[in-house]
Amino acid sequence: MAVIRSGKVLNITSTDGARIQPPGLKERGISFIKDLNKGGRLSSAAIRLFGNLATRNVVELDRKQMEVYLGGGVIEDLRGGGDYVIVKYKGWAVGGGILSKRGLIPMVPKAVKSVKHY
Amino acid sequence: MNSNWREVLPRPFIKKYRKLLGDESEEFFSSLMRPLRRSIRINTLKGDLGELVEKLSHLSLTPLPFYRYGFYTDFPSPGATLEHYLGLYYVQEASAMLPVLVLDPQPGERVLDIAAAPGGKTTQICQHMEGVGVVVANEVDQGRQVTLRGNIQRMGCHMAVITGMDGRFLRPPPTYDRVLVDPPCSSEGTIRRNFSALKGWSSELSNRMVHIQRGLLRSGIEVLKEGGVLVYSTCTFAPEENEGVVSWALERFNVELEEVRIKGIEADEGIGEWGGVEYPEEVRRCARIYPHRTDTGGFFIARMRKRGE
Ligand SMILES: C[S@@+](CC[C@H](N)C(=O)[O-])C[C@H]1O[C@@H](n2cnc3c(N)ncnc32)[C@H](O)[C@@H]1O
Numbered sequence: 353m354a355v356i357r358s359g360k361v362l363n364i365t366s367t368d369g370a371r372i373q374p375p376g377l378k379e380r381g382i383s384f385i386k387d388l389n390k391g392g393r394l395s396s397a398a399i400r401l402f403g404n405l406a407t408r409n410v411v412e413l414d415r416k417q418m419e420v421y422l423g424g425g426v427i428e429d430l431r432g433g434g435d436y437v438i439v440k441y442k443g444w445a446v447g448g449g450i451l452s453k454r455g456l457i458p459m460v461p462k463a464v465k466s467v468k469h470y
Numbered sequence: 471m472n473s474n475w476r477e478v479l480p481r482p483f484i485k486k487y488r489k490l491l492g493d494e495s496e497e498f499f500s501s502l503m504r505p506l507r508r509s510i511r512i513n514t515l516k517g518d519l520g521e522l523v524e525k526l527s528h529l530s531l532t533p534l535p536f537y538r539y540g541f542y543t544d545f546p547s548p549g550a551t552l553e554h555y556l557g558l559y560y561v562q563e564a565s566a567m568l569p570v571l572v573l574d575p576q577p578g579e580r581v582l583d584i585a586a587a588p589g590g591k592t593t594q595i596c597q598h599m600e601g602v603g604v605v606v607a608n609e610v611d612q613g614r615q616v617t618l619r620g621n622i623q624r625m626g627c628h629m630a631v632i633t634g635m636d637g638r639f640l641r642p643p644p645t646y647d648r649v650l651v652d653p654p655c656s657s658e659g660t661i662r663r664n665f666s667a668l669k670g671w672s673s674e675l676s677n678r679m680v681h682i683q684r685g686l687l688r689s690g691i692e693v694l695k696e697g698g699v700l701v702y703s704t705c706t707f708a709p710e711e712n713e714g715v716v717s718w719a720l721e722r723f724n725v726e727l728e729e730v731r732i733k734g735i736e737a738d739e740g741i742g743e744w745g746g747v748e749y750p751e752e753v754r755r756c757a758r759i760y761p762h763r764t765d766t767g768g769f770f771i772a773r774m775r776k777r778g779e
Binding site for chain 2: 353364365366368369371372374375376377378379380381382383396397400401441442444446461463464466467468469470
């Protein structure tokens with residue numbers, strides 16, 4: 353596996369994915385770390401791929417909290433000092449979030465809105 | 471959607487496929503009126519097949535007879551589950567899983583998918599290659615590149631590389647061990663999923679499609695290594711877009727057709743003549759998938775190998 357930087361993002365790809373030079377190149381592999389300029393955070397794709405292995409900085413949601421999370425709302429009963437955490441539901445790493453003083457702020461792509469059955 | 475085909479299908483369509491299928495045509499037309507069974511492909515880039523099948527048991531899965539990663543599901547909206555969002559599976563029509571099976575990509579290879587969005591077959595190729603090697607997923611339409619990217623990310627295909635070329639203008643050096651050419655087509659094979667495929671249908675549609683299909687196939691052959699394998703597939707029944715395009719390539723390029731037979735599915739061979747044009751005998755090695763035989767959508771699949779100089 354290879355890690356490559358493009359601007360504020362680190363992507364992961366295969367060794368040959370990093371090497372090949374096809375015309376019209378748009379993107380290699382999948383995003384891994386985003387917002388490198390702000391210290392970096394694991395991307396949602398990376399969380400869905402590797403997040404199940406995480407044991408630290410993990411928050412497990414119940415069904416009610418998951419409903420708020422999927423809807424993009426702040427989960428007020430989970431608070432913290434601004435740490436970026438991996439959010440799990442039923443043992444699955446589903447995305448990221450910031451544990452702020454206001455509550456857990458979801459950091460997930462818009463596609464999460466398609467989830468109706470969980 | 472269980473309508474009378476006489477009221478739904480355009481007259482020239484009926485005439486064309488009566489001519490092609492003869493006695494079987496009524497059975498064929500009726501099959502187009504029956505809704506498709508929903509199917510999914512389980513993504514082994516996200517876990518072990520057995521474990522994933524177990525975790526997805528609430529989708530009431532029935533294995534497809536011809537593909538170990540493919541399953542029918544009775545779940546009404548498989549695209550709206552958490553497991554779908556997590557990339558544990560891709561909602562893919564059963565017959566649309568066949569071209570990659572025929573392409574048979576191997577770990578460590580360089581593979582090009584020349585017309586890739588939304589990425590059903592790209593992500594399937596990555597799965598077969600077990601994350602080792604590279605899959606170049608090319609798509610000219612910027613809007614569709616966004617969907618392609620979303621699916622690559624969701625399915626965890628880190629070995630995929632996205633390019634945005636007009637695929638007709640790719641030229642040597644020959645870089646790829648395998649190439650998939652799954653070009654735009656008249657989509658007659660998707661009528662069961664959605665009658666909208668009939669909206670833009672006309673007798674001339676296929677002739678318009680042929681130009682872009684030839685252009686993409688030509689490029690695919692040019693960037694394929696000697697000895698490499700190319701699969702040309704469409705989701706249409708139209709001979710002009712299928713055997714016609716393949717015959718055109720056989721006449722011009724140093725490629726030969728290989729037999730396409732898939733265990734567990736009843737495929738017809740390619741046809742030998744259409745509209746007064748005789749196709750080369752070897753075109754019979756292609757496969758036609760008809761819904762009245764297989765209870766799937768429709769597909770055409772050709773497998774070519776590039777000869778050495
Ligand atoms: C039949 S679809 C491909 C489906 C895809 N293989 C899958 O399984 O998800 C054909 C695609 O070709 C794209 N396309 C059309 N003209 C193209 C061109 N000249 N170069 C590259 N892609 C093209 C279309 O935008 C469309 O996304």
